[in-house]
Amino acid sequence: MHKEALFGKTLDEIRQVVLSLGLPAYTATQIAYWLYKTDITTFDDMTNVSKKVRSLLAGHFEFGVKAPVKVNESADGTKKYLFTAGNGKFIEAAYIPDGKRHTLCVSSQVGCKMGCLFCMTGKQGFQGHLSAGEILNQLRSIPERKLMTNIVYMGMGEPFDNLDAVMQSQEILTAEYGFAISVRKVTVSTIGIVPAMRVFLEKSKCNLAVSLHTPFEDERRRLMPIQNVYPLRDVIATIQEYDIGRYRRVSFEYIMFKGVNDTRRHVNELARLLNKVKSRINLIRFHPIPGTPLMCSDEATILDFQQALNDKGIVTTLRASRGQDIEAACGLLSTKELVKAQKEDF
Numbered sequence: 001m002h003k004e005a006l007f008g009k010t011l012d013e014i015r016q017v018v019l020s021l022g023l024p025a026y027t028a029t030q031i032a033y034w035l036y037k038t039d040i041t042t043f044d045d046m047t048n049v050s051k052k053v054r055s056l057l058a059g060h061f062e063f064g065v066k067a068p069v070k071v072n073e074s075a076d077g078t079k080k081y082l083f084t085a086g087n088g089k090f091i092e093a094a095y096i097p098d099g100k101r102h103t104l105c106v107s108s109q110v111g112c113k114m115g116c117l118f119c120m121t122g123k124q125g126f127q128g129h130l131s132a133g134e135i136l137n138q139l140r141s142i143p144e145r146k147l148m149t150n151i152v153y154m155g156m157g158e159p160f161d162n163l164d165a166v167m168q169s170q171e172i173l174t175a176e177y178g179f180a181i182s183v184r185k186v187t188v189s190t191i192g193i194v195p196a197m198r199v200f201l202e203k204s205k206c207n208l209a210v211s212l213h214t215p216f217e218d219e220r221r222r223l224m225p226i227q228n229v230y231p232l233r234d235v236i237a238t239i240q241e242y243d244i245g246r247y248r249r250v251s252f253e254y255i256m257f258k259g260v261n262d263t264r265r266h267v268n269e270l271a272r273l274l275n276k277v278k279s280r281i282n283l284i285r286f287h288p289i290p291g292t293p294l295m296c297s298d299e300a301t302i303l304d305f306q307q308a309l310n311d312k313g314i315v316t317t318l319r320a321s322r323g324q325d326i327e328a329a330c331g332l333l334s335t336k337e338l339v340k341a342q343k344e345d346f
């Protein structure tokens with residue numbers, strides 16, 4: 001019999017479970033503590049819960065955390081963790097230490113439907129949604145979990161194509177009963193799915209990052225098919241409808257592609273487009289993937305581009321390229337494992 005996982009449930013949901021099993025309400029708080037504040041992995045380890053309750057829980061639920069199946073460590077300290085996601089499927093989480101900042105980049109789906117030209121996860125196609133528990137397990141089950149200061153939903157998949165699980169995982173990530181990470185330290189990256197983005201802007205206080213990559217709509221259409229459904233102008237107009245507040249951050253991600261989106265024309269159009277949007281731009285070096293003619297802009301061009309945007313009054317940062325020696329492009333490691341698993345099947 002397939003048992004539902006308890007890990008990944010909100011405190012309210014745990015209360016429902018507890019009441020349905022005829023247990024006292026306070027048991028819910030105890031269970032949440034063991035799920036989200038400790039590193040135990042079985043009901044038996046819940047030592048302040050009676051044996052009877054533990055076996056009742058074990059009879060109805062699985063605990064729901066699982067260790068990574070593989071880890072690759074880069075010379076710069078970045079680690080890529082690989083998790084199974086059922087039936088020969090794999091997802092990745094990247095741990096990126098940087099001085100006092102410890103960032104975990106989590107996946108929200110197995111593969112992705114969006115088909116961006118430059119993305120290895122996109123090339124895998126869509127294989128499934130992750131549950132809130134599977135998203136949070138990427139944090140819960142790695143040795144560095146207690147160090148983590150920042151969580152970014154920038155791994156495999158489009159978070160706003162799996163909105164319910166992403167919102168639920170965020171609740172648990174930021175709640176006092178959960179992992180208690182500040183909303184200011186959590187960022188969700190999206191290709192710009194407008195209806196889900198609205199829900200997120202209304203209901204969550206976490207930061208938003210939008211993958212922009214070119215200010216010109218025809219160019220963006222070629223890089224990112226989603227442009228046909230939710231054009232950039234609608235994405236930006238939607239963001240402008242909301243009062244972003246003092247602490248919340250909206251940023252635009254911009255991968256630098258040589259000879260494609262790295263000219264003065266692009267700087268000028270970006271400045272025009274983002275003129276009235278309280279935001280910043282985060283430049284990203286393109287991590288090459290097999291089967292695409294796209295290349296990364298050269299270093300001098302990237303630095304000039306950054307300077308030119310800053311000169312126009314747009315706060316522009318350049319993301320450090322990390323983990324280059326361990327399949328830095330998100331989706332590469334899991335693709336390798338997927339191909340290996342498929343070969344073993346034959």
Ligand SMILES: C[S@@+](CC[C@H](N)C(=O)[O-])C[C@H]1O[C@@H](n2cnc3c(N)ncnc32)[C@H](O)[C@@H]1O
Binds near residue numbers: 119155156191285
């Ligand atoms: C993998 S996506 C996941 C989040 C969401 N689906 C999105 O596109 O924003 C996170 C970021 O990685 C970027 N990205 C994808 N492939 C890349 C590559 N080969 N090199 C550098 N960045 C890449 C995306 O454009 C996006 O800004």
Ligand code: SF4
Binds near residue numbers: 113114120157
């Ligand atoms: S960049 Fe994001 S939206 Fe595009 S295919 Fe990759 S994961 Fe999906």
